Every structure is written in structure tokens, then in C-alpha cells.
Amino acid sequence: xxxxxxxxxxxxxxxxxxxxxxxxxxxxxxxxxxxxxxxxxxxxxxxxxxxxxxxxxxxxxxxxxxxxxxxxxxxxxxxxxxxxxxxxxxxxxxxxxxxxxxxxxxxxxxxxxxxxxxxxxxxxxxxxxxxxxxxxxxxxxxxxxxxxxxxxxxxxxxxxxxxxxxxxxxxxxxxxxxxxxxxxxxxxxxxxxxxxxxxxxxxxxxxxxxxxxxxxxxxxxxxxxxxxxxxxxxxxxxxxxxxxxxxxxxxxxxxxxxxxxxxxxxxxxxxxxxxxxxxxxxxxxxxxxxxxxxxxxxxxxxxxxx
Numbered sequence: 379x380x381x382x383x384x385x386x387x388x389x390x391x392x393x394x395x396x397x398x399x400x401x402x403x404x405x406x407x408x409x410x411x412x413x414x415x416x417x418x419x420x421x422x423x424x425x426x427x428x429x430x431x432x433x434x435x436x437x438x439x440x441x442x443x444x445x446x447x448x449x450x451x452x453x454x455x456x457x458x459x460x461x462x463x464x465x466x467x468x469x470x471x472x473x474x475x476x477x478x479x480x481x482x483x484x485x486x487x488x489x490x491x492x493x494x495x496x497x498x499x500x501x502x503x504x505x506x507x508x509x510x511x512x513x514x515x516x517x518x519x520x521x522x523x524x525x526x527x528x529x530x531x532x533x534x535x536x537x538x539x540x541x542x543x544x545x546x547x548x549x550x551x552x553x554x555x556x557x558x559x560x561x562x563x564x565x566x567x568x569x570x571x572x573x574x575x576x577x578x579x580x581x582x583x584x585x586x587x588x589x590x591x592x593x594x595x596x597x598x599x600x601x602x603x604x605x606x607x608x609x610x611x612x613x614x615x616x617x618x619x620x621x622x623x624x625x626x627x628x629x630x631x632x633x634x635x636x637x638x639x640x641x642x643x644x645x646x647x648x649x650x651x652x653x654x655x656x657x658x659x660x661x662x663x664x665x666x667x668x669x670x671x672x673x674x675x676x677x678x679x680x681x682x683x684x
Contacts, residue, residue, distance in 0.1 A: 416659070423447070423653045431646040446653040453654075455606060455614060460657075463611035466529040467592040474588040475581050477534045482543025482580075483573050487565070497544075504537040514601055528602045529610075533592065539584045546580040547573060586665060593662045615658050618650060 422430040426441030434440075451457060484490055485497045522528035550573070558572045574581075596612035603609060 416663075419652045419655055423649065423656055427646050427649045430652070431648045446649050447657075450650075450653045450657060453618070455609060456611075456654075456657075458607060459609050459611040459614040462526075462608060463593060464661075466526070466610065467589050470530045470533055470592040471585050471588045473530060473534050474536060474539065475585050478536065478539040478543045478584050479574060479577060479581055480569065481535065481540050482577075483547050483569050484565075485540070485544045486547045500535065500540060501537050510601065517602060523602045524605045524608060525602075526608060529592070529595070529598060532598075533588070536588070539587065542584065543577065543580055546577050550576055589665055590662055611658055615654050618654050 418436075421437075421439040422435050423446050424442050424444060425435045425439040426443075427446070429435055429440055481500070485493060487493065490496070517523060517528060517532070520531075522531065554572060554576075555568060558568050563571065594612060596610060596616050599608070599610045599613035600616075603613075
């Protein structure tokens with residue numbers, strides 16, 4: 379009997395080991411599929427530009443150099459566009475997070491005048507969209523075309539973020555708020571001293587979403603901005619991808635005669651596209667590790683009631 383049970387345990391352990399190996403292999407392959415495009419773009423930016431143009435850089439870099447990044451910062455308008463993107467991301471994320479926290483909290487206050495009506499009024503905007511033309515006309519009538527605040531104001535109130543914050547606040551024990559109210563705390567005091575410290579996980583989650591949305595946005599620039607001083611980095615990337623060939627000639631001519639340059643570092647359309655792509659993508663990738671410990675908890679608690 380004992381030997382039979384021991385054999386079954388061994389068979390189960392072998393089966394479990396095989397399943398574990400299969401899972402690790404699957405997720406390793408999945409991770410490789412996710413990471414490889416970024417790795418491929420990066421090694422092409424630091425490799426011989428002629429080989430990169432011919433598609434010969436696949437897994438390992440060849441003729442490593444960093445001239446592409448040195449020359450990329452000399453592209454007209456790139457640094458100003460980076461400043462615009464960083465500014466709109468920081469300001470937009472801060473204001474969106476604050477408004478989300480406050481509205482999510484206020485929609486849980488039972489004494490708020492017509493609370494259910496206002497909550498539904500905000501949420502219904504998730505399902506109905508007038509379209510680009512009415513939106514553009516509204517923005518123009520509000521004088522938000524060729525205006526930096528055109529990037530910020532339309533994104534401050536987001537129904538999806540408010541739902542997450544409201545659900546998170548509702549998960550906080552009522553006794554905590556009631557104790558503060560007994561001690562004489564008003565609505566704002568309760569919000570700043572009791573609610574805000576407790577809802578940090580969901581605020582970190584909202585901050586990630588808002589930052590990514592602001593950093594990656596380019597359509598609002600396309601529709602609202604004609605002043606190139608207000609172009610975002612993503613819109614510049616959009617233009618450079620479409621005009622990489624002409625930009626290649628501009629960069630090479632500004633760096634001296636193409637004949638005098640090394641064939642390894644002469645700018646090509648491919649090197650321009652890939653270098654600017656890395657410059658655009660890299661900063662937002664650095665945000666995730668900072669907020670990662672809050673992300674899963676914030677999503678799970680903010681999305682599920684009870």
C-alpha cells in the first residue's frame with residue numbers, strides 16, 4: 379500500500395514538474411515576444427546604419443556607436459517638443475489624479491446634492507461621443523486651439539478613473555470616516571487627512587494610466603495645434619516617420635558632408651525612425667517600475683466591489 383502511494387506521489391510530482399516547465403517555457407516565449415521589438419529597435423539605433431538600413435541587424439548589434447542619439451537631439455524642434463510632452467504629462471497627470479480622487483470621494487458622500495444624478499451624468503459620457511467635428515468646434519469656441527491648456531483641460535475628468543476611485547473609497551470602512559466626523563472633521567479635512575492617505579494604490583494606478591495617455595497622445599496636437607512651438611514629441615515622431623527621407627538629408631547636411639562621414643554613422647531613414655522611437659518610448663517605460671507595487675492592488679480593489 380505504502381509503495382503504491384509513494385509511486386502515485388512520484389507520478390504526480392513528475393506531472394507537476396512537466397506542467398511547471400511548460401508554463402515557464404510558455405511565459406518565457408511570451409515575454410520574449412513582448413520585449414524583442416524594443417530590443418530590435420534599440421540594437422538598430424546603436425549599430426552600423428548601413429547594415430541597419432539593409433535589415434542585417436537581427437539579434438546582435440554590429441559596429442556599435444551612439445552617433446544616432448547625438449544627432450537626434452539636433453533635429454529641429456525635438457527638444458522643444460520633448461519639453462511640451464514632459465510638461466503636459468506632469469501637469470495633466472497631477473490634475474487628473476487630484477480631480478479623480480476628489481470626485482470619486484464626493485460621489486460616495488450620501489449628503490451630496492443629487493449625488494446619483496451627477497454620478498450618472500459623468501458616467502454616461504463613457505458611452506456617448508459627439509465625434510471629432512463637434513469636439514473641435516467646442517475646443518475652438520473655448521479658445522483652446524493653439525493653447526497649451528488644450529492638452530490638459532479635456533482630460534482632467536475621466537469617467538473610468540472616477541469609477542475606480544469611487545469603488546476604492548467605498549471599500550474603506552465607514553467607521554474610519556465616522557470617527558473623523560465625530561472629531562469635527564469637515565468634508566475637505568476628511569478628504570485630505572483621511573481619504574487621500576488610504577487611497578494611494580488607486581491614485582498610483584490612475585497616475586500611470588493618465589501619464590501614459592498624456593505621453594502617447596498626438597491626435598490632439600494634429601487637430602488643435604498649428605503653432606510648431608506647441609507640438610508634442612509624439613506628433614514630431616509622427617511627422618518624422620512620414621518624412622524620414624527628407625529629414626535624413628537635413629541631419630546629414632547639418633553634420634557635414636555625407637561623403638566625409640563614416641558610412642557607419644551616416645543617417646538613414648531607418649536610423650531616424652528607430653532613434654526617435656526609442657527617445658519617445660523610453661521615458662514612459664521607466665514609470666512602470668516606480669508604481670508597479672501599487673498597480674495590481676489598485677486595479678483589483680478599484681474594480682471589484684465587496
